[in-house]
Amino acid sequence: MKLVNIHTLIFILLFIIIGLNTAQAQVWSLQQCIDTAQVHNKNLQMNRNNISIGEQKEKEAKANLIPKITVNADYKYFSNLPYQLMPLSTFNPTAPVGQYKEAQFGVPHNINANLQLSMSLYNPQVYGAIQTTKIASELTELQYLKTEEQIFFEISNLYYNAQILHNQLAFIDSNLINAERLLKNMQLLNEQLLAKGTDVSKVKLQIAQLTNQKESISSKYEQVLNALKFAMGVSIEQKTQIDPNIQFKRANEYTSSTILDIRIIKTQNRLLSSELSTLNKSRFFPSLNIIGIYGTTGFGYDKQPNDFLKFFPIGFAGIQLSYPLFNGTVTQRKINQKQFELQNSELQFGLLTEQNNMQVENAKLQRMVAKKAVETTTEQIELAKTIYEQTVLQQKQGTASLTDVLLADNALREAQQTYLSAVIDYLKADLELKKLTGNISTTK
Template identity: 55%
Template sequence: MKLVNTHKLLLFLLLQVVSMVALAQPKWSLQQCLDTALILNKQLRMAKNNVAQREQLLKEAKAQLLPKLSLNADYRYYMDLPTQLLPLNIFNPQVPAGEFKEAQFGVPHTINANLQLQLPLYSPQAYGAIKQAGLFTELADLQVLKSEEQLLYEITGLYYNAQILQHQLLFLDSNLLNSSKLIQNITLLKEQLLATGTDLRKVYLQNTQLQTQRELIQAKLFQVLEYLKLSIGIPEDISFRVDPIQEPVPAPAYDVQIPLDVQIIQQEKKLLEMELNTLHRSGKLPSVNFQAFYGSTGFGYHQQPSPFLKFYPLGYAGIQFSYPIFNGTITKRKITKKQLEISNNQLQEQFLTDKMQAELKNTNRQKQVLQKAIMTSREQLDLAKAIYDQTLLQHKQGLANLTDILLADNAVRDAQQQLLTSWIDLLKADLELKKITSNLN
């Protein structure tokens, strides 16, 4: 009798401690986890920074069309002036051609200072780069949405797992309580010589197995919650628990939208077509720039008898015209390569569309099967509980043995696990359907 009371006291204290710890931890709803993750998740913040980088690249591309103004200056001191060869017949026509005289021109000191202005009037490469940068920015926006979708999908899956594990602990606590009562009954029967020590050891073995299973589930729940905190982006020292799981109800049909994967492929196709168009235009259209130059050149001489430093202005303005004639078939090879990339892009888009249709059909069919499985599992659990209670009553009346009780108890646990498995499978199927139809956000 003393052993039974001690066991009951320990179980009661364990359940009380678990309840106190659970009450000390705040509950986080799934929506709270998702909203917090959209703000704190580091990978998502990195993806948003990539959008900001793309926006800067777009501004950089547009800046290529702005005027470029530069100030240049240099000073040179010639220790040896440049030497030129002058034909002697310039000075004496009677000297035969082919005879030259060395001559050094210039002064030791030369100073140059000028302003240069360049303004692109038309550049197919620059205009193509601007449009490509704009498409890259739109692509980065889609990739952020894809990152958000993937994040919501992962967090929702982790949240469902945590709910299932949390519910498994409730089942195990209930099973441990039943096991404790069974230990009490078998102990009383043993004292009355109506049960053997082997029977009592069997019940203790079952109780130990349940406790071990509970410890494993508790450790797994802790691990899932840690992954969940990491995905959300909250510190590890924050403790929280998830809401109790509710039996899944049939969800309404989701509107089928274009998946983000397909949208990204379509945006990449636009980008490839723009790059191809830029290659065609750069090979057929000229580049035109406006140029202006104004400066001053100074010459200095520091030796006697006439040292001097004089400056002379220089300025011009004009148009620079550049037309590609032949660049070694480089542009042609780039065009062919880009056409192959577009062909692969179209094939990938078609593959993703076909895959989405197949997954949509299979997931809808799976949901229907799982909804029926949940009804069957619930009926089986109710029946298993009724059989267990009836077996306990028969055992008290001497109409059932311990093996019958243990078998009935195992049937209850199997039915509990089957019901939880059906729940999590249905939740995951619904989550997968939301992802396929782009209804996660």
């Protein structure tokens, strides 16, 4: 029975180990990295919160059209009652005109409590704020898309860099295998007195250089993966592997559409125009409000024998009209500022359009050059491999020296490095072109 339990335990442990190895070996595609970033990236989360904030501001502006009800209450105790001047004829009909006598009115205790209702019938600032916050919400959504585009661009670049470093490691491993084979041959020839000890040392030095290069590239690879995980918004401790197969595609022509930067400028232009319109309306149009109060007023006296506390109702309703005649040119100064801001926005729109056209042409040229470089270096790798294999064979036959082998090996490594650089240049140029033509979202 114990033997069965031990076998069962071993089976469970093996199942867990296999499951952990499978989880560790999970390969992330570029699309999975982007999808993960859309959920976990903190910059995108903050921008989504900004969109919600913009929606609440728009609702806040509309809420100014809803009637407002406030409760007001106050208590006043007059240690000295206020004075008022009364015509002396009030007290003495025979008194001459133009003479007055002071008199105190009221009681020490005054209590007021009421409900106040106010509702805007027409207020240019309120309606202008509603329109402005609506455009501001659109601007916030565009800024979210811009942040999303930047993060996608960053993740794609990091992913391509990781693929290049991964392939560099694969090339180094292949070169190390070739170098170790060469070392065994040189050691055998040295034992047979057909090669010098310095030849063996040269090959060992090459292996040491390749080993150091592998360690350096492995460190860079881990750093790029950490940066990729940070951009995705996942934990640095999470095991992550990328797909090493570089998807090299032929050049495609992209249809140009309005890029986000230009759409943002246009929306900012609309926002400034709305603010300018609101300022002009608030300068020339009155505001009209409904007001109403219902409550009570209390008067009290606390001296004997006439102490009392009496309350009397109060209520009224009316319409309040407010028209700005002159506010010290403050509104005019604000209008002048918005006009200059609007001019700058229009200039920035023209500048950004011209800059985008120039960058699109440059990106096309860079992609074309990189495409030709990929095709050329692909042929060079095959040629370098052939030369290296032939040189090794000639060295075994004694018709080529160790120096020839090492030179052929260096030529192969340079061809491999040039190929990888050309591929990454092409992918980045293609990605840049998609961004500049407004097609970066189609890559998802």
